[in-house]
Amino acid sequence: MFAVPAAVAVGFLAVPLVGLLGRTPWGSLGAELATPRVMEALRLSLVCSLGAVAVSVLLGVPLAFLLARVEFPGRNLVRALTTLPMVLPPVVGGVALLLAFGRRGVVGQWLDRALGITLPFTTAGAILAEAFVAMPFLVITTEAGLRAMDRRFEDAAATLGAGRWTTLRRVTLPLIAPSLGAGIALCWARALGEFGATITFAGNLPGVTQTMPLAVYLALETDLEAAIALSLVLLAISLAVLIALRDRWFPTA
Amino acid sequence: MRAPAGGVRGTPPGSPGGSGLQAELGLTLGRLELEVELAVATGELVVLLGPNGAGKTTLLRALAGLVVLDHGRVVLDGEVLDDTGAGTHVATERRPIGFVFQDYLLFPHLSALENVAFGLRARGLARAEARRRAAVWLERFGVAEHAGSRPRALSGGQAQRVALARAMVSDPLLLLLDEPLAALDAASRIEVRRDLRRHLASFDGTRLLVTHDPLEAIALADRLVVLEGGRITQTGSPDQVSARPRSRYVAELVGVNLFRGRATGTVVELDGGGTLVAAGDHHGEVFAAVHPHAVALHRRAPEGTPRNVWAGTADTLDIAGDRVRVRVTGPVAIVAEVTPAAAGELHLADGGPVWASVKATEVTVYPA
Numbered sequence: 001m002f003a004v005p006a007a008v009a010v011g012f013l014a015v016p017l018v019g020l021l022g023r024t025p026w027g028s029l030g031a032e033l034a035t036p037r038v039m040e041a042l043r044l045s046l047v048c049s050l051g052a053v054a055v056s057v058l059l060g061v062p063l064a065f066l067l068a069r070v071e072f073p074g075r076n077l078v079r080a081l082t083t084l085p086m087v088l089p090p091v092v093g094g095v096a097l098l099l100a101f102g103r104r105g106v107v108g109q110w111l112d113r114a115l116g117i118t119l120p121f122t123t124a125g126a127i128l129a130e131a132f133v134a135m136p137f138l139v140i141t142t143e144a145g146l147r148a149m150d151r152r153f154e155d156a157a158a159t160l161g162a163g164r165w166t167t168l169r170r171v172t173l174p175l176i177a178p179s180l181g182a183g184i185a186l187c188w189a190r191a192l193g194e195f196g197a198t199i200t201f202a203g204n205l206p207g208v209t210q211t212m213p214l215a216v217y218l219a220l221e222t223d224l225e226a227a228i229a230l231s232l233v234l235l236a237i238s239l240a241v242l243i244a245l246r247d248r249w250f251p252t253a
Numbered sequence: 254m255r256a257p258a259g260g261v262r263g264t265p266p267g268s269p270g271g272s273g274l275q276a277e278l279g280l281t282l283g284r285l286e287l288e289v290e291l292a293v294a295t296g297e298l299v300v301l302l303g304p305n306g307a308g309k310t311t312l313l314r315a316l317a318g319l320v321v322l323d324h325g326r327v328v329l330d331g332e333v334l335d336d337t338g339a340g341t342h343v344a345t346e347r348r349p350i351g352f353v354f355q356d357y358l359l360f361p362h363l364s365a366l367e368n369v370a371f372g373l374r375a376r377g378l379a380r381a382e383a384r385r386r387a388a389v390w391l392e393r394f395g396v397a398e399h400a401g402s403r404p405r406a407l408s409g410g411q412a413q414r415v416a417l418a419r420a421m422v423s424d425p426l427l428l429l430l431d432e433p434l435a436a437l438d439a440a441s442r443i444e445v446r447r448d449l450r451r452h453l454a455s456f457d458g459t460r461l462l463v464t465h466d467p468l469e470a471i472a473l474a475d476r477l478v479v480l481e482g483g484r485i486t487q488t489g490s491p492d493q494v495s496a497r498p499r500s501r502y503v504a505e506l507v508g509v510n511l512f513r514g515r516a517t518g519t520v521v522e523l524d525g526g527g528t529l530v531a532a533g534d535h536h537g538e539v540f541a542a543v544h545p546h547a548v549a550l551h552r553r554a555p556e557g558t559p560r561n562v563w564a565g566t567a568d569t570l571d572i573a574g575d576r577v578r579v580r581v582t583g584p585v586a587i588v589a590e591v592t593p594a595a596a597g598e599l600h601l602a603d604g605g606p607v608w609a610s611v612k613a614t615e616v617t618v619y620p621a
Contacts (some may be wrong), residue, residue, distance in 0.1 A: 008514040129336050148458075150358075152354065152358055153358055153360060155314075155317075155319050155345070155352075155354075155358075156319075156352070156354060156360070157343035157353035157360075157371070157375070158317075158319065158344075158346045159317055159319075159345055159346075159348075159350060159351070159420075160346075160370075160371050160372035160375055160419065160423075161346050161347075161372050161375040161376040161377075161423065162346055162371070162375035163344075163346050170371070171360060174360075174362040175360075175361070175362065177362075
């Protein structure tokens with residue numbers, strides 16, 4: 001009874017990927033990837049996505065601790081707010097970022113005037129856009145790891161003479177390392193594929209804000225082979241993340 | 254060191270103010286109201302015995318500083334660890350204690366050696382020296398060959414020895430052990446208990462061990478402290494506690510009939526109705542204990558010397574070793590222990606009316 005729709009679903013999901021692989025110019029793939037434009041997009045994507053991961057770790061991990069460990073009024077509201085970018089259309093995120101951090105924005109105005117910092121249409125802006133969209137994945141996964149952890153290990157560390165920082169460094173973080181790792185991988189994958197918020201807030205300037213997904217979109221008009229080559233790189237990275245996290249998501253497989 | 258009989262307080266005789274543990278504390282945690290006064294001398298091994306939910310683990314955690322006191326004072330070898338009156342609270346990591354947790358809580362991401370070295374490293378010892386000392390302790394506890402193993406790969410007995418080494422490696426003044434045998438299966442428990450006894454004997458500080466297993470308590474304790482519903486109900490040597498139980502919980506653990514009542518001369522008016530006649534003179538509130546094997550059962554009213562005779566009904570039967578335990582309801586509900594042969598002769602399995610008798614000399618009376 002379910003076989004036919006299920007088969008259609010599999011085909012629907014698989015055919016585009018097969019099509020992509022079928023159209024790949026395997027012979028000239030190396031040359032395509034080596035063109036300066038593609039290399040530039042690759043480099044920029046790495047810089048921006050890793051920058052977004054760094055921002056997410058620095059801000060998101062403390063937030064996850066707060067959400068998991070500290071009882072405070074409005075905690076559920078904060079958690080909902082944190083999760084919002086996961087379901088928000090990225091374009092809307094980009095518009096919101098522009099209104100907040102743009103040169104006329106609430107914070108952007110002040111940044112511009114007081115510190116001379118401009119975010120829109122800069123690499124820092126692209127990093128900000130990607131972090132906005134990707135950080136929730138890290139926060140949610142890390143919070144879940146912290147909640148699942150047996151806190152008595154921290155008690156044991158205290159009875160052994162470990163202060164808060166030693167306990168955090170030598171007990172808590174190693175114990176939640178699998179969750180933290182999964183969160184970072186998800187966060188990075190999401191940042192790497194970010195399109196909507198980036199193009200809205202940071203634009204599409206080659207070498208400055210034109211990351212791989214943006215380059216793919218642009219190349220589709222002019223240079224299909226380059227678009228396919230870039231898509232293939234993104235597909236390979238997605239597959240790698242999936243394989244790295246398979247034990248976490250498919251424990252029986 | 255052995256303590257005097259009876260008293261509800263946990264203070265051993267002649268313990269000088271300066272050494273060992275003196276604790277007097279109160280706290281409320283959920284439905285538990287803990288109110289305890291306890292002293293443990295240096296070198297003494299006190300076993301805290303009590304039913305589940307009595308507050309045993311909470312008391313250990315409070316002594317370790319992991320639970321905040323509502324009020325009270327904890328002094329260890331002259332150093333004040335807690336004094337709510339003076340606002341003193343020494344953080345757990347600064348207390349000279351070792352804690353063996355119920356399921357050991359060995360850090361799963363560290364090897365046995367690193368687990369033992371953890372406390373030394375946290376207290377500022379260099380890595381190489383910490384590892385060297387940890388190795389000595391693993392050797393001492395006979396688990397040197399498992400130094401590189403993760404806790405997951407250790408058996409229950411091995412994990413316990415690593416946990417013990419981890420708690421003792423930094424020479425604490427007070428060793429706290431929370432149900433150290435509970436995580437083991439019955440087969441390995443006897444052997445590990447013998448080990449534990451030996452290893453605990455090698456520690457010359459103050460030792461406090463928590464258990465709900467009376468066998469474990471009797472096997473290990475210099476002195477027993479019974480904790481029920483957050484209060485200490487009895488303290489004394491295992492012999493004293495089992496000879497003169499002061500609560501239904503202890504009486505059931507040691508298998509004695511325990512009654513409470515008011516004595517006037519040799520006669521004790523029981524709180525639950527009925528009377529018992531004892532051999533000696535007593536006055537006021539008392540406990541009266543009768544061992545089940547001292548209760549004789551008859552199908553007809555007995556003749557002769559017994560001072561305590563009453564008619565009842567044979568209720569439930571249990572086999573306890575090579576004896577049969579019979580619960581007799583009546584004016585004085587009591588458990589009798591008879592041989593299987595006697596149980597057969599009296600047709601006790603059919604229930605029905607029986608006469609129970611106890612000699613006055615078999616009734617132990619002591620002040621409540």
